[in-house]
Amino acid sequence: MSDDAPHVDPRRDRRTVARFRDLLRSERQSAALYRGLAAGADGERREIFMELAAAEERHAAHWAAKLTELGEPVPGSVRPTARTRLLSWLARRYSADTVLPLVERAEHSDAGLYEGDPHAAPEMAADERSHARVLTRLRAEGRTGGGRGTRRGTRRESWHRSDRSGALRAAVFGVNDGLVSNTSLVMGFAGSGAAGRTVLFAGLAGLLAGASSMAAGEYISMRGQREAYEREIALESAELRDDPEAEAEELALIYRAKGLDAEEAERVATTIMKDRDAALDTMAREELGLDPDELGSPWSAAFSSLVAFTIGAAVAVVPYLFASGRAALVIAIAIAAVALFGVGAALGLINGRGVPRSGARQLLIGGGAALVVYLAGRLIGT
DSSP states (O other), X not given: OOTTSOOOOGGXXXXXXXXXXXXXXXXHHHHHHHHHHHHTOOHHHHHHHHHHHHHHHHHHXXXXXXXXXXXXXXXXXXXXXXXHHHHHHHHHHTXXXXXXXXXXXXXXXXXXXXXXXXXXXXXXXXXXXXXXXXXXXXXXXXXXXXXXXXXHHHHHHHHHHHTTTOHHHHHHHHHHHHHHHHXXXXXXXXXXXXXXXXXXXXXXXXXXXXHHHHHHHHHHHHHHHHHHHHHHHHHHHHHHHHOHHHHHHHHXXXXXXXXXXXXXHHHHHHHHHTSHHHHHHHHHHHTSOOOTTOOOOXXXXXXHHHHHHHHHHHTTTTHHHHOOHHHHHHHHHHHHHHHHHHHHHHHHHHHTSOHXXXXXXXXXXXXXXXXXXXXXXXXXXX
């Protein structure tokens, strides 16, 4: 730095001091909350909460040291806030699982708190991201009973694995979008009393415009999502390179959250960390919840979306290729009704709900939308 460069004395920067005090207070509150959660847990989960509390206390000590460097007095121990006391009481009175969703949501909102902060220690940003992911894992384990499910749960899990990529769900929703939107458009033109060729043209225009829009939107969305995932994996790779010990501790903590005891989790984590490529792949899957081999192709997603929307949108248009007037309208309504029920039934099957009920609900909603547009077209046409 040159002698001419402006120099700002941090001691005079009251905003920096105030920020350090706020962060110190926040980290102490987080440590107190994790200790409260530990009081409502037992076994391995209690130890994990205590380790999270210890990490927050290390962060608090960091900000206390920063205040000392600036010649500022370090506040004494702070009284837990009403929120911390309430959540701790609920955890003790019922269980930690009762309040875990609230704590998890707060940790996820603070996951990027120290990203790019020149005053934070290098490992603090990784710690905050890790805490959010560990809480997510703990909540998932609590919700599924540590992976031990009933026979019914096994059936659901088997179905979930069969559509892990979400491709089937996306295809069904794409068909549904095309079906409801274009059927409503065709019904609107038909209700206005337009000629059969006009209704056909409107339906084809709606099909092409909607399919193109869906494909473009899906491409942009998938492209952005893939880039975000690749950035997460790159950050994880950098953390493995710069601080492998912290990453090994984090991986061990994740396996403990999955049910392994401390010794076994540490042994597994140490074995995995010996191979950097394997470690990165494992951290991406276990910590980030990503499969590096299945990040998704924007072009494939766009094409699938285009095809799915086209199939749904074509249902109400096809009858007007071979007929016109009332005959085409009746056929279009009949085919659309069957298709709406079928799409609803498929969604019910995917979501594990009653097939007839889901089909009837979809028929009622989609048919209602088409009826409203039909009546509007009839009113405007008249």
